[in-house]
Amino acid sequence: MDWGSILNNTLQGLLTPTTLAFSLAALGLAMHFGFAGLLNFGIAGFMAIGGYGYAIAVLTFGLPWWAGMLFGIVGSIIFALILGIPTLRLRGDYLAIVTIASAEIIRLLFLTTAFTDVTGSADGLFGFNTRTDGSGFQNANPLPAGSYGAGPFTYNEQTLWVLIFGIIMLVVGVVLLWALMRSPWGRVIKGIREDEDAIRALGKNVFAYKMQALVIGGVYGAMGGIVYATFANVSPGVFVTSLTFFIWTSLLLGGAATILGPVIGSILFWTLQAFLTNVLSEVAISGILPVSTTQASTLRFVLVGVGLMLLVIYRPQGIFGDKRELTFVK
Amino acid sequence: MSNNASPQKSTDLHIGAAVPGCQKKDPILVADHIKKTFGGLTAVDVEHLEVPKNAITALIGPNGAGKTTLFNLLTGFDTPDTGTWSLMGNSLSGVPSFKVAKLGQVRTFQLTKAxxxxxxxxxxxxxxxxxxxxxxxxxxxxxxxxxxxxxxxxxxxxxxxxxxxxxxxxxxxxxLSGGQRKLLEMARALMTDPVLVMLDEPMAGVNPALTQSLLDHVLDLKKQGMTVLFVEHDMHMVRHIADWVVVMAEGKIVAEGPPDTVMKEQAVIDAYLGSHQDTDLGEVTGRIKIIKDGGQA
Structure with a gap:
């Protein structure tokens, strides 16, 4: 077993565009579930709308990259409103059912061949980050071509530009969420998580607050999808239901009702994923485990599932959560 | 802090005879024709109700009389089939619960919501x-x-x-303990600077020592110029602090009046003991004794 390359690949997992994209989405889920108590199992749908919105705006409407991103965000706001108006008046578990279904509807709409011209169907969309007219995201890259960093953290100018953009978005996102949650607004949101009738009896418009929380979390999800789209193709195969559960795992790992928890949780999750991918395939090749390398790479998802279960049972508050704050124990 | 001396009662609140739906000299809440049915069951059917201002009104009645439903209707947590009601002249019909609270009519819950x-x-x-x-x-x-x-x-x-x-x-x-949560809920309701405080069974599940301090708090509300409407099963408490008692049975108001007289009315006795004709009024007094001894009925 080549421990050097395993270590190298694992360390790379610490800072990748994927980690940043999923951290943003996990922050959105923290807003939804951790703070407002909205059981959203459709975060992949919000990400899809962000990513596809950006790509479609650039490719079909010819918008510059920043306007394309705004288009994706506006799309997620509209999606949140459509989702929220009928469901937010219902009990929380209904929202879970509706969100998981609507995320699938979104994905199938992008997959269907009916809109191939716009969505690219199963192939997805690509080539929207570099545009011949110079309006693409990579065209705006101020970094000269070359290799940056050292060791496992070596990036070309394109990846580094994505990382810089992603980190800026993540930092802005963390600061905004922190500023919101320490304010009286955040207090109302947390109160709604605990008991919305009590908050209603104190004269707060619970529906409006829940809607605001749904929209804000949705925008974070969309930003996750957009950051993802700045370095990868968007395709229906990405925004699947299991993506939603990866983000849930990241969130619960870090702590649902915390600000930094989702970020650290995502980093740990994706680093662990990188580690498992490498270790399991090495183990399979060296014959320690009687499985093929393909089977070995699926095995990590089994382990993720087991990990999620253990986490929810034994440490529901996550790594950063307050010990007294057992979100699942009521 | 103990306030065991008999509290100052507000008297002379009504106009005319103390009958169900009688007029009050200075009503804060006026409700008309409030009806709510759940399927075939008429939960609440209140023809007319006036709650006197700056007084403590108790809403009593046997289980299932529709007290909590009436609370939910008046605070906008549920919508009646028919009916209008107003707080200090502002109509509250169809007003969502959070706006009702903003107007100064705040409630607590039977199952405490800390x-x-x-x-x-x-x-x-x-x-x-x-x-x-x-x-x-x-x-x-x-x-x-x-x-x-x-x-x-x-x-x-x-x-x-x-x-x-x-x-x-x-x-x-x-x-917090159950009793402390009751206190917290009441204190939290006071943060809204209410004019009308509606307490749904404030004493349920509270031990006698804490009951005394809760009673003092309720009396304090009146002293500070607020109006209190509360649902309670504990007749001892009702007699001790209420200025006015409204009795409900099967969704209707069957009696109204000052606590001392209303408890003696045949309609009230029927409402509470109707299904247990074989047990006499002694049951009620026995219950009061049990509470004095420190137990919980």
Whole structure:
């Protein structure tokens, strides 16, 4: 077993565009579930709308990259409103059912061949980050071509530009969420998580607050999808239901009702994923485990599932959560 | 703090005979033709009800009489089939519950709703009305809301010390005992500066020692110029603090009057003992004795 390359690949997992994209989405889920108590199992749908919105705006409407991103965000706001108006008046578990279904509807709409011209169907969309007219995201890259960093953290100018953009978005996102949650607004949101009738009896418009929380979390999800789209193709195969559960795992790992928890949780999750991918395939090749390398790479998802279960049972508050704050124990 | 001397009762509240639906000299809440059916069951069918201002009104009646349903209807938590009602002249029909609370009519719940994973102080601060920082945009600029938040905190701490909860201010509300949660819920309701406080079974599940302090708090509300309407099964408490008693049975108001006289009315006795004709009124007095001994009926 080549421990050097395993270590190298694992360390790379610490800072990748994927980690940043999923951290943003996990922050959105923290807003939804951790703070407002909205059981959203459709975060992949919000990400899809962000990513596809950006790509479609650039490719079909010819918008510059920043306007394309705004288009994706506006799309997620509209999606949140459509989702929220009928469901937010219902009990929380209904929202879970509706969100998981609507995320699938979104994905199938992008997959269907009916809109191939716009969505690219199963192939997805690509080539929207570099545009011949110079309006693409990579065209705006101020970094000269070359290799940056050292060791496992070596990036070309394109990846580094994505990382810089992603980190800026993540930092802005963390600061905004922190500023919101320490304010009286955040207090109302947390109160709604605990008991919305009590908050209603104190004269707060619970529906409006829940809607605001749904929209804000949705925008974070969309930003996750957009950051993802700045370095990868968007395709229906990405925004699947299991993506939603990866983000849930990241969130619960870090702590649902915390600000930094989702970020650290995502980093740990994706680093662990990188580690498992490498270790399991090495183990399979060296014959320690009687499985093929393909089977070995699926095995990590089994382990993720087991990990999620253990986490929810034994440490529901996550790594950063307050010990007294057992979100699942009521 | 004990206030065992008989509290000052407000008298002479009504106009004419003390009959169901009688007029009050100075009503704060007036309700007409309130009807609510659940399928074939008529839960509430109140022809006319006036709640006197700056007095303590008790709403009593056997289980299933529709007391809590009437509470839910009056506070906008449920919508009646028919009916109109108004608070100090402002119509509340069809007004959503949060606006009812904003107008000064605040309620508590039969099953206490403490916000478990918020601290006691946060619970209290949530009660304050018109907070600048509760708007999504202004929330981002602490300069706008910090000063007001400090004032709210001072008021909350003052109320907490009055309710003997100040030592618990940084604890999660989930860690409080059942009785302390009742106190917290009442204190939190007071943060909204209400004019009409509606308490749904404030004494349910509270031990006798705490009952006494809760009673004092309810009497304090009247002293401070608020009006109280409460649902209660404990006749001892009703007799002790209520200025006016409204008796409900099977959704209707069957009797009204000052506590001493209304308890003697045949309709009230029927309502409470109707299904147990073989047990006499002694049962009721026996229950009072049990509570005095420190037990819970």
């Amino acid at each position: 916000l478990g994973l918020l601290t006691v102080l946060e619970n209290m601060k949530l009660g304050a009305k018109d907070q600048k920082g509760e708007n999504l945009l202004t929330a981002l600029v602490p300069a706008i809301w910090r000063k007001q938040d400090k004032e709210i905190e001072v008021k909350a701490l003052e109320l907490l010390s009055r309710f003997k909860l100040d030592a618990k201010k940084d604890d999660f509300a989930a860690s």
